[in-house]
Amino acid sequence: MQIHKYDTVIVGAGGAGMRAAIESTKRSRTAVLTKLYPTRSHTGAAQGGMAAALANVEEDNWEWHTFDTIKGGDYLVDQDAAEILAKEAIDSVLDLEKMGLPFNRTPEGRIDQRRFGGHSRNHGEAPVRRSCYAADRTGHMILQTLYQNCVKEGVEFFNEFYVLDQLITEVDGVKRSAGVVAYELATGEIHVFQAKAVVYASGGTGKFFKVTSNAHTLTGDGQASCFRRGIPLEDMEFFQFHPTGIWRMGILLTEGARGEGGILRNKDGERFMEKYAPVMKDLASRDVVSRSIYTEIREGRGCGPEGDHVYLDLTHLPPEQLDAKLPDITEFARTYLGIEPYTDPIPIQPTAHYAMGGIPTNVEGEVLADNTTVVPGLYAAGEVACVSVHGANRLGTNSLLDINVFGRRAGIAAADYASKADFVELPENPAEFVATEVERLRDATGDERVSDIRRELQECMDANVMVFRTEQTIKTAVEKIGELRARYKNVSVQDKGKRFNTDLLEAIELGNLLDLAEVMAVSALARKESRGGHYREDYPNRDDVNFMRHTMAYRETESDGSESIRLDYKPVVTTRYQPMERKY
Amino acid sequence: MDKVEAESAASPYITATFRIRRFNPEIAAEAVWEDFTIEIDPKERVLDALHKIKWDVDGTLTFRRSCAHGICGSDAMRINGRNRLACKTLIKDLSPEKPISVEPIKGLTVLKDLVVDMDPFFQAYRDVMPFLITSGNEPTRERLQSAADRERFDDTTKCILCAACTSSCPVFWNDGQYFGPAAIVNAHRFIFDSRDEAGEQRLEILNDRDGVWRCRTTFNCTDACPRGIEVTKAIQEVKRALITRRF
Numbered sequence: 001m002q003i004h005k006y007d008t009v010i011v012g013a014g015g016a017g018m019r020a021a022i023e024s025t026k027r028s029r030t031a032v033l034t035k036l037y038p039t040r041s042h043t044g045a046a047q048g049g050m051a052a053a054l055a056n057v058e059e060d061n062w063e064w065h066t067f068d069t070i071k072g073g074d075y076l077v078d079q080d081a082a083e084i085l086a087k088e089a090i091d092s093v094l095d096l097e098k099m100g101l102p103f104n105r106t107p108e109g110r111i112d113q114r115r116f117g118g119h120s121r122n123h124g125e126a127p128v129r130r131s132c133y134a135a136d137r138t139g140h141m142i143l144q145t146l147y148q149n150c151v152k153e154g155v156e157f158f159n160e161f162y163v164l165d166q167l168i169t170e171v172d173g174v175k176r177s178a179g180v181v182a183y184e185l186a187t188g189e190i191h192v193f194q195a196k197a198v199v200y201a202s203g204g205t206g207k208f209f210k211v212t213s214n215a216h217t218l219t220g221d222g223q224a225s226c227f228r229r230g231i232p233l234e235d236m237e238f239f240q241f242h243p244t245g246i247w248r249m250g251i252l253l254t255e256g257a258r259g260e261g262g263i264l265r266n267k268d269g270e271r272f273m274e275k276y277a278p279v280m281k282d283l284a285s286r287d288v289v290s291r292s293i294y295t296e297i298r299e300g301r302g303c304g305p306e307g308d309h310v311y312l313d314l315t316h317l318p319p320e321q322l323d324a325k326l327p328d329i330t331e332f333a334r335t336y337l338g339i340e341p342y343t344d345p346i347p348i349q350p351t352a353h354y355a356m357g358g359i360p361t362n363v364e365g366e367v368l369a370d371n372t373t374v375v376p377g378l379y380a381a382g383e384v385a386c387v388s389v390h391g392a393n394r395l396g397t398n399s400l401l402d403i404n405v406f407g408r409r410a411g412i413a414a415a416d417y418a419s420k421a422d423f424v425e426l427p428e429n430p431a432e433f434v435a436t437e438v439e440r441l442r443d444a445t446g447d448e449r450v451s452d453i454r455r456e457l458q459e460c461m462d463a464n465v466m467v468f469r470t471e472q473t474i475k476t477a478v479e480k481i482g483e484l485r486a487r488y489k490n491v492s493v494q495d496k497g498k499r500f501n502t503d504l505l506e507a508i509e510l511g512n513l514l515d516l517a518e519v520m521a522v523s524a525l526a527r528k529e530s531r532g533g534h535y536r537e538d539y540p541n542r543d544d545v546n547f548m549r550h551t552m553a554y555r556e557t558e559s560d561g562s563e564s565i566r567l568d569y570k571p572v573v574t575t576r577y578q579p580m581e582r583k584y
Numbered sequence: 585m586d587k588v589e590a591e592s593a594a595s596p597y598i599t600a601t602f603r604i605r606r607f608n609p610e611i612a613a614e615a616v617w618e619d620f621t622i623e624i625d626p627k628e629r630v631l632d633a634l635h636k637i638k639w640d641v642d643g644t645l646t647f648r649r650s651c652a653h654g655i656c657g658s659d660a661m662r663i664n665g666r667n668r669l670a671c672k673t674l675i676k677d678l679s680p681e682k683p684i685s686v687e688p689i690k691g692l693t694v695l696k697d698l699v700v701d702m703d704p705f706f707q708a709y710r711d712v713m714p715f716l717i718t719s720g721n722e723p724t725r726e727r728l729q730s731a732a733d734r735e736r737f738d739d740t741t742k743c744i745l746c747a748a749c750t751s752s753c754p755v756f757w758n759d760g761q762y763f764g765p766a767a768i769v770n771a772h773r774f775i776f777d778s779r780d781e782a783g784e785q786r787l788e789i790l791n792d793r794d795g796v797w798r799c800r801t802t803f804n805c806t807d808a809c810p811r812g813i814e815v816t817k818a819i820q821e822v823k824r825a826l827i828t829r830r831f
Contacts, residue, residue, distance in 0.1 A: 037702060039745050040648075040656040097726040100716030102734060102741050102777070109728035134741075140655060141741065148715040186695065215650040251653045332653060335672060451639030494643030497610045500696040503643035 001431050002191045006031040007418035009180055009195035010411070011163045011222055014041030015139070015403035016382025017201030018146035020411030021155045024199070027415035031193065033161040033182050035202075035217065038147050042203060042215045043403065046139025047329065048116060048256035049131030050096075050404070051397035052089035056110045057129045062086040064122060065130060069398060070577050072118040072285045073356075073391020074532035075548060076235070078573040081363050081387045085398070085405055092404040093132045101145040103134050104325075114325075115259040118285040118395040118584070127259075127283050131397045136254050136328045142400055160185040162505060163202070164434045166225045167192075168375075169424050175230065175369050177377035178424040181434045185505065188498030190438070192430045196421045197414035200226065200359060200367075200380040201407060206239075207509075208517045209352035209466070210458035213245055213252035217509075222384040224512035226359050227519065231367060231375065232552045234386040234570070235357035236516070237524035238533045240394055241467050243289040245351025246336055247309040253329045253348060255396040257312060258282040260325050264293065265311045265345060266301040272310075277584035284584035287393040287533045290350040294467050303347060311345035350467055356394055356533060357523075358386040360552065360570075365410025371552065371570040377417060377424065381410035388550065391572075392532020441507050446490035450507045453484050453491065457510075457517060460484075465521055470538045471528075477521040485514050522565045523551045544579050548572055596625040600680040602633055604645065605687035607694050615694065619683065626676035630663055630686065634670060634698075647698040654810055657746030661698050662687045667748040667808040689751035691760065705747045708763045712771035712789055717782035733778040740773040740818050742811040749805035749815050761794040765805035765815045768796055772818040775831050787826050796822050 008024045010017050013034035024030045034041075053060040065086035070077045097103060097111060104112040113129040121128040134141040150157070165181040179194040205220025206212040227233050243264070244253040258264070264282050266272050276292040277284035284292075293310050296302060303309050314322060314330070319342045322330050330341045339346055359380040360368040367378040382403045389402055457480075464477035488511060495503035529543035530536050550570040557563050599621060607615035620637045631649055638645045647670070648658040654672035661670055663686055664678055670686070678684050692700040718727075743766065750756050750764035771790055775783040790796045796819055805815040825831040 036650055036656075036658070037706070037745075040650045040658045042651060042656070044744070045651050045653070045655045094726055098716075098722055100774075100777070100779070102737070103726075105729055105731045105734050107731065109730050111726050137742070140744070144741070144743075151710050152715040215656065216652060217650045249653075328655075335654070335674070449639075450643075495646075497608065497644070499608065499610050500646050500699050502646055503638070 002189065004031065004191060004193045005423070006193060006195045008197045008199065008414050009033060009193045010199045010201060011180060012200065012202035012384070013038035013157060014201065014203050014382065015043035015142055015146060015400065016407035017199070018150050019404050019407030020199050020201055020381060020414065022146065022149050022153055023408055023411030024415035025153050025155045027412070028418045030415070031156050031158060033158045033163050033180065033193065035160060035162045035221070037159050038150065038157060039143060041143060042218055044140045044143040045213070045215065045252060046400050047136040047252060047254035048259065049114065049133035049138045049397045050093060050142070050400035051116065051119060051130050051395070052093040052132055052401065053086065053130055054090060054093060054111060054113060054132065056106060057113050059121070060128055060130055062090065064120065064128070065089065067123050067577060068119050069389060069395055070391070071124070071582060072395035073393055074542065074582055075544070075579040076388065076391030076531060076550065076572055078388050079575040079577060080573050081389045083575065084363055085389045085401060088405045089401050092401060092408070096142065096145060096404065099145050099149045101134065101141050103132055114256060115283060116396045117255045117258070117283045117289070118280070119397070120280070124279065127280060131256070131259065133256065135324070136256055136326045139400060158182070161191065163221065164225060164437070164508060166198070166229045167427055167430055168229045169427055171424065175375050176424045177375055178426050179430070181431050183434060183438065185500055188501060190431045190434055192426065194423055194426055196418035196423055197377050197379060199365070199410050199414045200384050201382045202384050204355045204383040205513065205516050206352050206355065208457055208461050208513045210462045211245060211248065211250040211349065212352035213242055213250050214352065219509035220512050220516040221509065222380070223358055224515045226367070227515060227555050230555065231369065232360060232554050233357060233519050234360040234550050234552055235388060236355070236519045236553060237527050237551060238356035238392050239352060239520065240286055240354040240356060240533050241290040241350040242353035243286055243293055243350050244312050244348045246332065247347035247349050249336060250351035251332055251336060252351065252353070253312060253332065253346065254326070255286070257314060257326055257329060260321060261317050262312055262314045264289070265313050266296045267303045267307070268301060272296050272301070280584035285393055285395060288584055290467050291535060293350055309347045309349045312348045313345040314341045315343055315345060352466070354394055354399060355383055356386070356388070356390040356392065358384050361385045361387055363387060363409070364413040365406055366413065377421060379410040379414045381406040392534060437508065438504065441491070441493055441504055442496055444492040446492045448487050448491040450491055450493065450510050453488055454510050454513070457481065457484055457513060461517060465524055467535060469524060469534070469536050471525065474521055474525045478518070478525060481514060481518045481521055485518065488514055519553045519565060523553050523567065526567050527551065548579065596627065597623045598626050598680060600624055600626070600633070600675060601683040602637065603683040603685045606697055608644070608696050624675060626674070626680055628675055629671050630673045630675060630684070631659055631670040633675060634686070646696045655744060657744035660689050660746040660748040660751070662689055667752040669746060669748065669810045672810050689747060691751045691757045692747070702747065704760065705750060705764070705766065708767040709745065709770055712763065712767050712786055713782060714770045714774065716774065716777065716780055718779065719781055727779050729778055736778070737773050737776040739813050740769045742813050743769050743773070744811060746810060748808040748810055752804040752808040754802060754804065755798045755800060759794070759798065762798045763790065763795055765819060768819050768822055769813060769815055772822055775822065775825060783831050787822070790822055791826055796826065
């Protein structure tokens with residue numbers, strides 16, 4: 001075991017982590033621990049754009065953007081945070097441009113903007129061009145630009161270091177962050193990083209679904225590490241299903257395709273979104289469009305022999321426009337489906353895409369131990385966190401924005417804190433939990449396989465807690481997850497070595513997925529209403545009286561070692577927008 | 585019924601053999617070939633086959649992967665003798681009636697099975713100063729750039745640093761000191777960006793003994809690039825800029 005000491009440790013090197021690192025490296029001695037090489041992070045898969053009311057191509061302002069974000073999140077958004085998001089969006093985009101990001105340009109040479117779901121002029125009048133973009137590779141360009149600037153700033157990376165535990169020390173009755181424990185993939189060695197400030201920016205947890213746009217590596221490691229140590233998880237029942245994933249594969253096809261004029265059609269060729277969202281049509285918010293697609297499928301208007309998908313039709317758009325604005329997604333259709341998007345519609349279905357919930361933070365990125373108490377020295381930003389700017393449903397282009405605005409904020413706040421604070425004493429045997437878990441899994445001889453349990457978990461989640469949920473389906477999921485958690489205790493791995501043991505790490509990742517799936521299902525069961533991405537067929541209406549509040553889930557461990565989840569609630573911060581019926 | 589649906593209606597599975605180059609220094613000093621024969625839908629990716637082997641047959645098989653659709657650059661490998669991304673290569677396009685060979689990319693030290701040491705590759709990248717360099721005060725708004733100026737370096741912005749190009753280059757195999765195509769591509773991305781002011785410095789770096797002049801225009805890199813970047817052309821443009829000092 002090695003012990004390292006840094007002022008600031010950042011966990012994860014996607015957009016949020018690198019944006020934080022650029023700030024904190026200038027201000028404090030910083031280490032970035034990342035399970036992937038930085039440019040492998042899933043920020044790179046984001047396509048359509050980053051929202052900011054630059055008003056480069058038509059009238060727009062950040063107040064409209066704030067409203068759209070709150071309405072898009074079905075009023076579960078903390079409005080003070082949404083206001084910061086929309087206001088700081090403008091400088092955030094301009095900062096990236098100055099760092100070198102190659103945005104598409106207008107004829108005047110300014111950053112070009114296009115339409116995106118849920119973004120509107122004057123509180124819902126009509127779609128507005130707010131998404132700043134670089135073809136359909138905006139996430140790729142952001143990831144590359146941030147990495148380039150990390151190279152420029154000399155950011156210190158520990159590549160292929162898996163953070164598996166968060167160290168908390170109680171000082172005078174207050175939980176404080178003492179550091180993290182990481183597993184080095186190349187050697188199997190365990191490293192303790194003592195740090196004054198820790199920033200989690202480790203991304204999402206979509207891999208508990210089967211059909212998902214998420215990378216294989218998105219296994220909620222940060223959320224699970226914190227949750228296990230008594231940090232709550234907020235609003236985990238809210239998961240976004242992106243309307244246009246490639247049929248069966250789940251690979252993302254950007255909403256920018258509809259922003260450029262693409263149309264969703266059922267088997268009769270009907271533009272069905274006109275029925276569900278007369279004003280915004282195909283550019284309604286993602287939860288609305290995904291439900292509409294499944295309604296078409298359920299009512300027998302789906303396409304194909306099994307009627308299990310619909311079409312994204314781009315055939316009426318000029319090939320030059322597709323080549324210039326949507327080159328990557330049209331190539332995906334050619335590569336993976338053998339479809340030519342110039343002439344044929346693309347089979348799509350909703351795909352599990354984004355966790356609105358996560359580690360609760362305030363607007364400075366400080367992690368909360370309960371509804372109000374900050375954990376000194378602990379920060380989170382990006383998809384791992386819940387500020388909450390996305391509420392019950394995130395608007396497209398607001399996540400690339402979130403990682404830049406709140407990644408920057410968390411990086412500054414963490415480094416400032418580290419410059420003033422002292423190191424917190426490490427707990428006794430800081431590496432004990434990780435060492436024990438690694439040894440247990442490596443030496444285990446049980447007859448359960450990681451791949452079987454993971455497959456069953458993914459199938460269970462797709463079947464029971466996707467776009468449509470009922471008490472019965474969620475209970476089925478809770479029960480199944482409980483069974484899988486019990487079976488997980490009996491898994492073994494084949495690779496017993498120390499070097500690049502990805503077999504072992506997949507087992508650890510599965511443990512994280514199981515923990516988080518349970519939190520999601522238990523939180524969803526208790527929310528007896530429909531709001532944003534959480535749709536209960538047995539409670540089809542939003543219930544502001546009983547449920548306009550954030551869910552806070554806590555891990556409870558009894559003295560006999562048995563575990564349960566306790567739910568509590570936190571009020572939503574409302575500033576100027578009272579909840580209204582949500583129509584698009 | 586459309587094309588995709590018609591194909592999926594028939595029973596999809598075939599039997600295919602994957603001949604994989606295995607190496608684990610914890611077990612043996614030499615690499616060996618190992619055959620795995622599995623049932624698989626040929627419309628699936630080579631990555632799906634590797635997963636199937638790892639998850640159902642041999643958990644010790646080791647490779648890097650993440651996004652699984654050609655964006656993250658983790659899974660460049662040599663498949664049937666050609667560098668490609670495992671997640672962007674469909675089995676049906678590889679003549680699966682014969683064994684499909686899978687081995688690590690060449691020219692970088694193999695650490696285990698298909699995993700190579702990427703550090704020298706990223707070091708060459710860092711050496712070309714891959715970031716925008718400007719002087720003077722920053723504007724309050726964005727820097728202006730015409731659509732044509734933006735288009736000038738579009739091709740090289742697509743790079744995902746997967747190393748498929750660099751590790752397909754015979755010069756790189758024989759001389760680890762050569763910067764390699766990927767680093768030059770990333771230098772090109774800034775040299776031809778109208779906003780950047782350090783083109784001369786980058787050209788001097790690439791004018792080095794181990795710089796662009798080592799390129800023998802074999803076009804392996806262009807063939808290997810999973811993003812369709814015209815790598816050799818980019819290298820030629822850098823060479824031309826070195827001669828004319830115009831870019």
